[in-house]
Amino acid sequence: EAITVADLAQKLALKGGDVVKALFKMGVMATITQSIDHDTAVLVTEELGHKAVRADADDAETELLAHAEEITGEQEQRPPVVTIMGHVDHGKTSLLDYIRRTKIASGEAGGITQHIGAYHVETDKGVISFLDTPGHAAFTQMRARGAKLTDIVVLVVAADDGVMPQTKEAIQHAKSAGVPLIVAINKIDKSDADPMRVKNELLESEVVAEDFGGDTQMVELSAKTGAGVDDLLDAISLQAEVLELKAPVNGRAAGVVIESALDKGRGPVATVLVQQGTLEKGDYLVCGVQYGRVRALFDETGSQVQSAGPSIPVQVLGLSGVPDAGDDFVVVADERLAKDVAQQRDAKRRESRLVAAAGNRMEDIMAQMGAGSEQQVLNLVVKADVHGSMQALRDALTSLSNDQIRINVIGSGVGGITESDAQLAATSKATVIGFNVRADASARKVIEGNGVDLRYFSIIYDVIDQVKQVASGLLGVEI
Numbered sequence: 001e002a003i004t005v006a007d008l009a010q011k012l013a014l015k016g017g018d019v020v021k022a023l024f025k026m027g028v029m030a031t032i033t034q035s036i037d038h039d040t041a042v043l044v045t046e047e048l049g050h051k052a053v054r055a056d057a058d059d060a061e062t063e064l065l066a067h068a069e070e071i072t073g074e075q076e077q078r079p080p081v082v083t084i085m086g087h088v089d090h091g092k093t094s095l096l097d098y099i100r101r102t103k104i105a106s107g108e109a110g111g112i113t114q115h116i117g118a119y120h121v122e123t124d125k126g127v128i129s130f131l132d133t134p135g136h137a138a139f140t141q142m143r144a145r146g147a148k149l150t151d152i153v154v155l156v157v158a159a160d161d162g163v164m165p166q167t168k169e170a171i172q173h174a175k176s177a178g179v180p181l182i183v184a185i186n187k188i189d190k191s192d193a194d195p196m197r198v199k200n201e202l203l204e205s206e207v208v209a210e211d212f213g214g215d216t217q218m219v220e221l222s223a224k225t226g227a228g229v230d231d232l233l234d235a236i237s238l239q240a241e242v243l244e245l246k247a248p249v250n251g252r253a254a255g256v257v258i259e260s261a262l263d264k265g266r267g268p269v270a271t272v273l274v275q276q277g278t279l280e281k282g283d284y285l286v287c288g289v290q291y292g293r294v295r296a297l298f299d300e301t302g303s304q305v306q307s308a309g310p311s312i313p314v315q316v317l318g319l320s321g322v323p324d325a326g327d328d329f330v331v332v333a334d335e336r337l338a339k340d341v342a343q344q345r346d347a348k349r350r351e352s353r354l355v356a357a358a359g360n361r362m363e364d365i366m367a368q369m370g371a372g373s374e375q376q377v378l379n380l381v382v383k384a385d386v387h388g389s390m391q392a393l394r395d396a397l398t399s400l401s402n403d404q405i406r407i408n409v410i411g412s413g414v415g416g417i418t419e420s421d422a423q424l425a426a427t428s429k430a431t432v433i434g435f436n437v438r439a440d441a442s443a444r445k446v447i448e449g450n451g452v453d454l455r456y457f458s459i460i461y462d463v464i465d466q467v468k469q470v471a472s473g474l475l476g477v478e479i
């Protein structure tokens with residue numbers, strides 16, 4: 001069947017003129033509105049450096065979905081997956097190391113635990129899995145890729161330092177992801193530790209301890225001496241019980257890639273977290289745009305295992321290439337399907353990368369939300385040079401909300417726009433407003449890569465005016 005040059009250009013995210021030029025070079029004279037046949041379209045697509053995908057490209061994904069339906073077995077209880085966040089130097093790594101060192105049953109490789117991106121521990125109250133990369137970037141990157149991995153966030157706050165900017169940032173991230181928090185008040189072995197001060201400071205972020213009448217568990221501990229660490233594990237198990245985490249245990253596995261690398265001797269290595277079903281040695285799987293047959297599985301002690309069930313991290317050998325962290329994986333019936341899906345995804349991903357860079361502008365997002373929903377929402381991340389401006393902006397912008405539109409400041413703070421701000425904006429499709437502050441280099445990379453809408457201002461009135469304009473434009477009325 002035929003396609004117009006304009007349509008083809010659009011599919012390839014190229015200018016019509018570029019396709020016309022490429023056709024001309026191939027000896028085909030066509031204008032933008034003219035149609036070209038299928039074979040010519042494939043040729044010019046490849047000439048332009050793209051991979052041609054047949055129109056029935058969705059078939060393999062459809063077959064995959066049919067498979068996915070087969071694997072939804074009976075729901076059983078599963079362990080919680082925990083991410084540790086908090087301000088720099090408050091003890092995230094120390095806590096992860098302490099738990100790893102003392103709580104992982106030593107494996108056959110002499111009990112030497114390896115860093116594979118995640119680990120699980122067995123306590124008398126049940127199994128707990130920890131993502132082994134502390135910090136916000138990992139958490140938000142995973143979210144940006146659409147992976148909801150974390151069930152519980154442990155927020156580490158040093159008792160001698162109190163609530164700091166990244167503490168607040170972590171709270172914002174957890175809240176916007178809808179993940180419950182447990183606070184680990186760390187370094188209580190230090191003479192100047194003041195846990196009460198931490199609890200008081202957290203009130204400002206609306207994180208209220210149980211002994212203050214709130215519902216956030218707070219555990220005092222020391223990642224250095226280990227005091228209180230068991231209490232933290234108990235608190236996690238308790239929170240997990242409340243969450244009633246469930247997944248089918250039997251049947252084909254599906255989950256998410258946590259970490260990946262190309263190992264000189266072993267080839268592509270990926271640590272995956274199984275989210276449902278049971279991953280077994282010998283399984284065929286699709287993993288992002290990679291595929292393969294599981295040649296071997298290793299746990300965090302470096303021991304070979306035969307299988308891994310829900311919430312259990314495991315290292316996979318046997319993939320065709322290195323998948324990205326945040327990619328999903330799913331086990332399929334045979335190699336052919338695995339390969340088909342992986343290849344089609346690869347082609348699609350290339351296409352969508354080009355398109356993504358153009359998306360995400362404030363107006364587009366507003367338009368996308370459509371007329372169907374009752375109240376439109378505009379998410380904003382507001383950074384300012386001084387606290388007063390930040391507060392004034394936040395209040396003024398929020399008060400622009402009415403029945404038809406809600407202006408939602410999902411993140412705000414004093415200081416330059418950081419990578420973490422940009423990640424939050426990317427995942428929440430928010431517009432970033434910099435008031436007398438600018439984005440640093442790593443933030444700019446995220447902003448450009450995700451097509452985040454970033455706007456700089458130095459007059460408060462201008463910010464309000466522009467946000468008003470966008471909102472009015474969409475609603476078709478003055479606000």
Ligand code: GDP
Pocket residue numbers: 086087088089090091092093094095134186187188189190221222223224225
């Ligand atoms: P991160 O940046 O949050 O990962 O913090 P680290 O785990 O690297 O810890 C920062 C510093 O605090 C290191 O020098 C640790 O040894 C120290 N530290 C961490 N936890 C404790 C603790 O409970 N007590 C004491 N005294 N020092 C700690």
